Amino acid sequence: MKTTLKTLLIPVLTIALFSCNDAKETEPIVPLEAILVEDLAAPNDVINRATGQVIETRPFQHFSLEQNQIVSESEDWDMAFKGTTIRVNSDKGVSAAIVTGIFDQIDVVPASATFAQDTASEFAIPTGGGKGWYNYNPAANTITPIPGRVLLVKTSAGNYTKIEILSYYKGNPPAASIDPFTTPSAHYTFRYILQPDGTQKF
Amino acid sequence: MFRINLIKLLLFAAFLFSGINAQAKRPLRILDKSGEAIPHALIQIGGKKPIPVNAAGEIILTNLLAEDQVIIFALGYETKMLSGQECTGKNQIILEEKESALEEVVVSATRTDRSVSDLPMPVTVISQEKIQQTGGIRLSEVLLEQTGLQISSDHGAGLQMQGLDSDYILILLDGEPLIGRTAGTFDLDRISVSNIERIEILRGPSSAIYGSEAMAGVINIITKSGTQAKTANLGFRHRSFNSWNPFVELGIQQKDWQVDVLYDYFQTDGFDLTPTVIGQTQNPYQGQTAQVKVRGQLSDKFELSLFGRGYIENARGEMEVNSNSPEASRISMDNSLRDWNFNPTLRFKPNENWLFSLRGMSSWYATLADSRYESSGESFDFQDFNQFYHRTELQTDYQANEKNLFTLGLGQITETVEATRYEGKNRFDAGYLFLQHQWNPGKKVNVVSGLRADLHSEYGGRISPKISAQYKFSKAFSAQASIGSGFKAPDFRQLLLNFNNAAAGYYVFGSLLAEDGIANLQSQGLVSQVLIRPESLGELKAETSWAINGGFRWNPDPRLKIQVNAFRNQIGNLIETAPIARLTSGQNVFSYFNVQSVITQGVEIDLGYTFRENIRFSAGYAFLDTRDLDALEQIDGGQVFKRNEQNITSLVTRSDYGGLFNRSRHSGNLKISYQEYHTGINFSLRGIYRGRFGFGDLNGNLILDDDSEYADGWMSMNFTASKQFNNGIFLELGGTNLLNTSTPNQPNNPGRMLFAGIQVPLFNK
Numbered sequence: 001m002k003t004t005l006k007t008l009l010i011p012v013l014t015i016a017l018f019s020c021n022d023a024k025e026t027e028p029i030v031p032l033e034a035i036l037v038e039d040l041a042a043p044n045d046v047i048n049r050a051t052g053q054v055i056e057t058r059p060f061q062h063f064s065l066e067q068n069q070i071v072s073e074s075e076d077w078d079m080a081f082k083g084t085t086i087r088v089n090s091d092k093g094v095s096a097a098i099v100t101g102i103f104d105q106i107d108v109v110p111a112s113a114t115f116a117q118d119t120a121s122e123f124a125i126p127t128g129g130g131k132g133w134y135n136y137n138p139a140a141n142t143i144t145p146i147p148g149r150v151l152l153v154k155t156s157a158g159n160y161t162k163i164e165i166l167s168y169y170k171g172n173p174p175a176a177s178i179d180p181f182t183t184p185s186a187h188y189t190f191r192y193i194l195q196p197d198g199t200q201k202f
Numbered sequence: 203m204f205r206i207n208l209i210k211l212l213l214f215a216a217f218l219f220s221g222i223n224a225q226a227k228r229p230l231r232i233l234d235k236s237g238e239a240i241p242h243a244l245i246q247i248g249g250k251k252p253i254p255v256n257a258a259g260e261i262i263l264t265n266l267l268a269e270d271q272v273i274i275f276a277l278g279y280e281t282k283m284l285s286g287q288e289c290t291g292k293n294q295i296i297l298e299e300k301e302s303a304l305e306e307v308v309v310s311a312t313r314t315d316r317s318v319s320d321l322p323m324p325v326t327v328i329s330q331e332k333i334q335q336t337g338g339i340r341l342s343e344v345l346l347e348q349t350g351l352q353i354s355s356d357h358g359a360g361l362q363m364q365g366l367d368s369d370y371i372l373i374l375l376d377g378e379p380l381i382g383r384t385a386g387t388f389d390l391d392r393i394s395v396s397n398i399e400r401i402e403i404l405r406g407p408s409s410a411i412y413g414s415e416a417m418a419g420v421i422n423i424i425t426k427s428g429t430q431a432k433t434a435n436l437g438f439r440h441r442s443f444n445s446w447n448p449f450v451e452l453g454i455q456q457k458d459w460q461v462d463v464l465y466d467y468f469q470t471d472g473f474d475l476t477p478t479v480i481g482q483t484q485n486p487y488q489g490q491t492a493q494v495k496v497r498g499q500l501s502d503k504f505e506l507s508l509f510g511r512g513y514i515e516n517a518r519g520e521m522e523v524n525s526n527s528p529e530a531s532r533i534s535m536d537n538s539l540r541d542w543n544f545n546p547t548l549r550f551k552p553n554e555n556w557l558f559s560l561r562g563m564s565s566w567y568a569t570l571a572d573s574r575y576e577s578s579g580e581s582f583d584f585q586d587f588n589q590f591y592h593r594t595e596l597q598t599d600y601q602a603n604e605k606n607l608f609t610l611g612l613g614q615i616t617e618t619v620e621a622t623r624y625e626g627k628n629r630f631d632a633g634y635l636f637l638q639h640q641w642n643p644g645k646k647v648n649v650v651s652g653l654r655a656d657l658h659s660e661y662g663g664r665i666s667p668k669i670s671a672q673y674k675f676s677k678a679f680s681a682q683a684s685i686g687s688g689f690k691a692p693d694f695r696q697l698l699l700n701f702n703n704a705a706a707g708y709y710v711f712g713s714l715l716a717e718d719g720i721a722n723l724q725s726q727g728l729v730s731q732v733l734i735r736p737e738s739l740g741e742l743k744a745e746t747s748w749a750i751n752g753g754f755r756w757n758p759d760p761r762l763k764i765q766v767n768a769f770r771n772q773i774g775n776l777i778e779t780a781p782i783a784r785l786t787s788g789q790n791v792f793s794y795f796n797v798q799s800v801i802t803q804g805v806e807i808d809l810g811y812t813f814r815e816n817i818r819f820s821a822g823y824a825f826l827d828t829r830d831l832d833a834l835e836q837i838d839g840g841q842v843f844k845r846n847e848q849n850i851t852s853l854v855t856r857s858d859y860g861g862l863f864n865r866s867r868h869s870g871n872l873k874i875s876y877q878e879y880h881t882g883i884n885f886s887l888r889g890i891y892r893g894r895f896g897f898g899d900l901n902g903n904l905i906l907d908d909d910s911e912y913a914d915g916w917m918s919m920n921f922t923a924s925k926q927f928n929n930g931i932f933l934e935l936g937g938t939n940l941l942n943t944s945t946p947n948q949p950n951n952p953g954r955m956l957f958a959g960i961q962v963p964l965f966n967k
Binding site: 121 | 852
């Protein structure tokens, strides 16, 4: 798994620099950086094609948004991935909401966002095509993230993050080149911005 | 100029000949059936320049040798070929009117013989001549060249008409429905065209005769019935991709009985548009059709006909899968299909005014798909499907007087399905009634109105009223309009499917099984959350539509024919799948709902022009606009976004929306046919254009809204040269898609295909 940092909001930075010329010295605005996580592999259970029974149970991959890395289940993980299922760490008070909009334009947690925790019967990020974060394209047999769906997660440390899932296939290929039978799936590529100061602004 | 010269020449010749031979030769007269002279007839002797007859339809033939070939032709009439010897004794020759000129007769629209020009519904007929011109072997190849029809590749070659898919088009063979659909698609490649006499196309749900499925329209395939005492034709066709099509037609007529037999074999190696991927685009297959038609007069009031047909298809293929294992496994697939039909019909005509037709129709349709791992031979997937369909129908036609023809139909349908994906043996029963009134109040007006009532054991009742009217402003111009309601009953799949995709771990339940299915999964502790309570789903209703069709037929000149039809179909209760419960595995349980509303509208224009007796030109254009109203509502609500390859997300607006997938906004065709007199060769050159269409979603929002989601428009240039020899032997040579344009987005277009064929009449007496 590769993790890279990408600098965003260069215009904001420029404006911030120019504003330094003002007579009144203000604290420079430090733009938040979007973190790109590539190819987080979270394979689903192995299922016997003939019987439908699970032959081999695979573990959830636990991810800490605060540390930007995969951690063990015993640590303070925020989200866990397996197949198309995404869980949040309810034991540590992690909650999530799904909002519709453009990632870069969501600069504050909308008042309409309803945060929920995973319960025994319900996940904060619902599974199923069209329900949570992905669409299932029955014509192409592909799983594609729904454009305009942004996940908001309140981490175990109480910080807000906004997350955009970009791909479910290894190497973040363009949708046109996904072969549902041969392109390795359950490889998440997503980007997120974490607001470390505990406010709801991004 | 050419004509004038010819006439001069002829006058001169006639003068010359009359001078020499006036005493010795009587003129030969060319007449139509009613005995009227055909003054524009032409006669060609031994391959020389054709000579016109005079104004009285007469010509004097000189220097005619017994072995000379004499061809007599005239615009609007069937060409006649005789030997010199046959000509000498005659003083008159009668030409038959061409079918097109003679009022093409259509039965599909009203179930009574009506000529096209008398029908208020949008109807077109593809004659045998036009079928032959396409060089097609399977039905899809013939329909592909017609205005407003598209063939899409979805579980077989499915027809698209008025922007609606194969699910909504009823396919009839000699008036009786054909069954056997995969995911709603009726595969037109199952039908061989070798013994088709004509194809009738009725657009829109404008006829009261038909029930479910005839929402977009009806295709009626009429097979040949011999008219000779003994007929035997052998045919043999070969084309690209190692495709072979031998067939034999036999016909015997004795006294009041007529028997027609067909055997047709087709095999192809298929083709592959994506050679880097394991598995072909079209797998190799063999298809065999056998058909027997018996028709006889039991007495002067009773007529019996029996129709039997069998079709067997076997296909083999390969694919590669890679599920949860690093190495891909190859799977070999063995698929077979069996289709049997038996339709007896008894007709009783006690007198001029009454006709009773009792029809029975039984069909068996079975498919078997066996997929195995190539390495181990272990089963990967096994599916079988067995469907039986029976219909009994009594139709009564009553000609009350010259102006009123009433038709009453009563019918019963029994349908059963047994399949891997269905629990046990499932049975549907349905009854129906249709009433039709054909009314000709005056010479200018005629009206066909009707009502069809359907009662079904599973989804209840349905009443579909229709009315069509025509007004003939003049002999050259008539306008038609029709309004009708159509419907499509939920099929077995939507009601009774019990499917567990073991590999992916999801379930699909038909709406009738959803409640039990969920309860069963719950008792096993597999359900983590019910998303929609199955008992709240309600009954799955039939998909319904209202359709308006309107247009005109105009012959501004005897050489020019224009036909225009505009349509609008508004469809409600479209059936879709959606998840109803989540399993502990994270997978879903799906079922069927009535959700969407869709509109398809457009206009279709056909134009035909006869330049000369031997040169004909035709052009067709179809405009199509489709929209999913639910998708539009979401777009208007600002709920739909798209993401480009740079992962930049933007809002989808109404102007981005491209309607339904797989629909071309523009399509059309240009056709030129030319008969070369000297050699007798018929040439036909056709350009078939299909405008750009959306092939699939690429940006994750499942709707058509981005340029990258469109396949380019393309033009297929098709050419056929054929010749019928004196002895009846028919030769053809040609090719389709000569420019060799193909894309993976059109899996039913193999690229350039060349063909050659021969038909030999062994005897026709």
